[in-house]
Amino acid sequence: xxxxxxxxxxxxxxxxxRYFIRRCVxxxxxxxxxxxxxxxxxxxxxxxxxxxFSCLEDRDIVxxxxxxxxxxxxxxxxxxxxxxxxxxxxxxxxxxxxxKPRTTKEVSEIMRYCNEKKLAVVPQGGNTGLxxxxxxxxxxxxxxxxxxxxxRISENNPAVVIxxxxxxxxxxxxxxxxxxxxxxxxxxxxxxxxIGGNVSTNAGGVRVLRYRNLHGSVLxxxxxxxxxxxxxxxxxxxxxxxxxxxxxxxxxxxxxxGVVTRVAILCSLRPKSVTxxxxxxxxxxxxxxxxxxxxxxxxxxxxxCEFMDSDxxxxxxxxxxxxxxxxxxLYALLETHGMDSNHDEEKVDGFINQVMKExxxxxGILTSEPSKMKKLWEIRERLAEALRKExxxxxxxxxxxxASFYKxxxxxxxxxxxxxxxxxxxxxxxxxxxxxxVTTKEFxxxxxxxxxxxxxxxxKRCFGSISAEHGIGFKxxxxxxxxxxxxxxxxxxxxxxxxxxxGILNPYKVLPDFEx
Ligand code: FAD
Ligand code: 2HG
Ligand code: ZN
Numbered sequence: 359x360x361x362x363x364x365x366x367x368x369x370x371x372x373x374x375x376r377y378f379i380r381r382c383v384x385x386x387x388x389x390x391x392x393x394x395x396x397x398x399x400x401x402x403x404x405x406x407x408x409x410x411f412s413c414l415e416d417r418d419i420v421x422x423x424x425x426x427x428x429x430x431x432x433x434x435x436x437x438x439x440x441x442x443x444x445x446x447x448x449x450x451x452x453x454x455x456x457x458k459p460r461t462t463k464e465v466s467e468i469m470r471y472c473n474e475k476k477l478a479v480v481p482q483g484g485n486t487g488l489x490x491x492x493x494x495x496x497x498x499x500x501x502x503x504x505x506x507x508x509x510r511i512s513e514n515n516p517a518v519v520i521x522x523x524x525x526x527x528x529x530x531x532x533x534x535x536x537x538x539x540x541x542x543x544x545x546x547x548x549x550x551x552x553i554g555g556n557v558s559t560n561a562g563g564v565r566v567l568r569y570r571n572l573h574g575s576v577l578x579x580x581x582x583x584x585x586x587x588x589x590x591x592x593x594x595x596x597x598x599x600x601x602x603x604x605x606x607x608x609x610x611x612x613x614x615x616g617v618v619t620r621v622a623i624l625c626s627l628r629p630k631s632v633t634x635x636x637x638x639x640x641x642x643x644x645x646x647x648x649x650x651x652x653x654x655x656x657x658x659x660x661x662x663c664e665f666m667d668s669d670x671x672x673x674x675x676x677x678x679x680x681x682x683x684x685x686x687x688l689y690a691l692l693e694t695h696g697m698d699s700n701h702d703e704e705k706v707d708g709f710i711n712q713v714m715k716e717x718x719x720x721x722g723i724l725t726s727e728p729s730k731m732k733k734l735w736e737i738r739e740r741l742a743e744a745l746r747k748e749x750x751x752x753x754x755x756x757x758x759x760x761a762s763f764y765k766x767x768x769x770x771x772x773x774x775x776x777x778x779x780x781x782x783x784x785x786x787x788x789x790x791x792x793x794x795x796v797t798t799k800e801f802x803x804x805x806x807x808x809x810x811x812x813x814x815x816x817x818k819r820c821f822g823s824i825s826a827e828h829g830i831g832f833k834x835x836x837x838x839x840x841x842x843x844x845x846x847x848x849x850x851x852x853x854x855x856x857x858x859x860x861g862i863l864n865p866y867k868v869l870p871d872f873e874x
Contacts, residue, residue: 399452414455418475422468431456438454444492451480453494459505462580462582468501473586478494478862478863480492480501481864482501484526489828489830503555504552507529515624516537518623519534523619524553526552526553527549527556534625545739546740554617554621558612560610560827565661565693566789569661571827573606574624575623576623580619583616589604589616612868613867616857629697630697631702632661633694633703636682638720640720644717644718645787646760649663655712656694656706659696659702664738666737667764667782669783670780674744677747680740682734699726710722741782741795748799750802752805754809754813756822757790758822759822766794766813773809778797779798786827794813814837824838824841825841831867839870850869
């Protein structure tokens with residue numbers, strides 16, 4: 359059903375469903391036909407010094423082929439390319455070997471061998487990470503989880519799924535449908551990202567405000583440490599206070615402390631009633647008020663509260679040919695998840711009536727029809743892809759208090775040179791999470807220096823975070839101090855040294871050069 363509140367909406371604006379025709383595509387791959395030139399090697403662009411690791415030798419390949427089989431050890435430069443370049447096409451390594459284990463035991467054997475030989479390793483899932491953490495900087499071996507795709511519902515708890523690291527998020531979620539369950543995590547890269555990658559980055563996504571992040575829903579976890587030791591913390595208990603809760607060390611550690619091999623996730627019941635609405639909002643002040651009214655009127659059924667500005671939307675139109683059915687300077691995209699459509703409808707009606715009465719919106723679209731909801735979400739979810747088409751994306755993901763939230767986008771517009779194609783803001787409004795993006799035709803170090811460290815200084819002054827959800831990876835490692843004090847960073851480095859004394863797991867990532 360489109361625009362249940364059609365009559366009222368017509369009073370403030372126009373409604374149309376002519377845009378809900380094309381099918382939504384969620385699959386994001388590295389081989390998506392983008393003809394951008396290969397990025398410069400990371401080690402060169404960022405002048406990185408290689409760590410004291412061994413170089414891969416023929417006898418190592420012999421060992422790996424014996425352990426796995428020859429099809430699961432890639433060494434052909436053509437096959438290696440997609441594992442060496444990130445999704446954004448901004449960082450590039452030169453690994454000569456990709457390993458594809460199927461079991462925890464194989465991961466353990468690989469790590470034991472690499473630790474003994476001092477060979478560096480990058481764990482890689484779907485390679486959709488946005489901070490340069492998932493690809494090698496030099497010649498690190500890539501340990502890909504793409505063949506670790508098994509999962510089962512726990513015998514102890516029917517709401518818990520135990521999944522191997524390589525399960526693709528969307529496939530896992532679709533399979534859970536028959537159990538009336540869903541993965542409590544949803545993001546634009548769901549068609550490609552792996553659950554192990556999600557856990558290792560503590561991925562956020564569009565529904566954090568309702569289902570919280572993975573520190574809450576990952577009940578248990580299994581990981582292989584740098585020396586091959588298997589850390590078995592695969593609990594399915596809702597409550598477990600028996601000792602230190604070490605699983606949290608691996609959630610969000612971006613492959614620097616261990617290779618996550620299996621996770622036990624507490625799933626949510628699939629909602630029976632879902633509504634999505636896209637609202638045209640004239641200014642940021644009104645947007646904040648819309649969010650406040652949504653919290654008050656929708657309460658527990660609100661499952662997402664996103665926003666986009668007109669520059670983001672214009673970029674999607676220009677590069678992907680998709681655009682919203684309504685026009686505005688700012689857009690709010692809200693969603694509800696509930697179990698009773700009558701109850702939810704009443705709440706949504708109350709919300710819409712109030713924001714209209716208060717003059718907070720100028721237009722809107724409301725739908726509960728799956729294909730139409732997907733079309734509305736598509737605009738928001740494909741913004742990263744639209745930006746990437748313009749060339750080089752300078753991508754930022756900050757937590758900011760609302761008083762300083764959108765102001766930084768306006769400040770930045772004035773700071774940046776004319777060579778910039780797009781400078782825009784969008785993100786997870788409900789989580790105070792701004793995605794600030796800038797594009798140029800190709801990488802331009804002068805644009806970078808106009809943004810960094812200025813944006814991080816601003817974020818620090820506002821008591822925000824330089825990484826709300828994407829992680830630190832390679833690109834932000836030397837800015838960690840803007841969000842964590844030196845004693846905190848030092849403790850992180852000590853933890854790393856304890857679990858990985860040779861530093862072979864994902865080197866050059868997360869920790870600042872000084873501490874690493
Ligand atoms: P990868 O990119 O392969 O790896 C990411 C990091 O985790 C690397 O440091 C890697 O070494 C490590 N890693 C991967 N697997 C393992 C493992 N098994 N064990 C140990 N370490 C591992 N992120 C969000 O938080 N919210 C969003 O809304 C969001 N939307 C996105 C939309 C698009 C279009 C794209 C391209 C990306 C988006 N991302 C988002 C970023 C990215 O998808 C997430 O960070 C995701 O969790 C990465 O999963 P992956 O399997 O692709 O991991
Ligand atoms: C999203 O929310 C992702 O769409 C990507 O986190 C953010 O493109 C970005 O900056
Ligand atoms: Zn995001």
